[in-house]
Amino acid sequence: MTHPLILKDHVESLGQGRFTGLVCGDCGAKTFPARSVCAGCGSRRLQTTEIKGPGIIRTFTVIRVAPAGFKPPYIVALVELSEGPWAMGNLDGVDPDRAGLDLIGRPVTLGSRPLSLPTYGADQCRVLTFSLS
Ligand SMILES: [Zn+2]
Structure with missing residues (x-):
């Protein structure tokens, strides 16, 4: 059985500024x-x-102990998309040391950026990002 969306295509579409779901x-x-x-x-x-x-x-959390490839501190947010699904990604443009509960309920737009992991090349991984609207 073939799947309509494989990881490679997902990562490529993120790199083109498109967000492909199912x-x-x-x-x-x-x-x-x-x-x-x-x-x-x-x-x-x-x-x-x-x-x-x-x-x-x-909801969100501030990551202070990060896995390889990530530079702490940074914010990981759980976002309810207007299409229905909830997605997890990094919240950009907000100082993690000043992040407060006032972030909950704030609107965000979608983005992504390359992620360089020790075991994968930069063109193989992207992290989903959010920016305050
Ligand atoms: Zn269904």
Whole structure:
């Protein structure tokens, strides 16, 4: 069985400023980032769809001990997208040392940037980013 969206295509579309998700042929739920099955009902009848946002910050945390390839401190936010799915990414443009609960509920736009990990090349990984609207 072939999947409608593989990681390589997802990373390439992020690099082109496009956010590709999946829409379910059974329940209509949208999934982003892509998974092997629908996040709403578990169906495998999936087609690609474009996700545009914006989104709303629902929660966040400040990372002070980071994995390889990341430079702490930085903010990881969980954002509810206007299309329905929730996505996790780095919140850019906000000082992590000044991040407060007033961030919750703030609108954000989607972006991405290359991520250089020790085991992968910079063209193989991107991190999803959010910026305050
Ligand atoms: Zn579904």
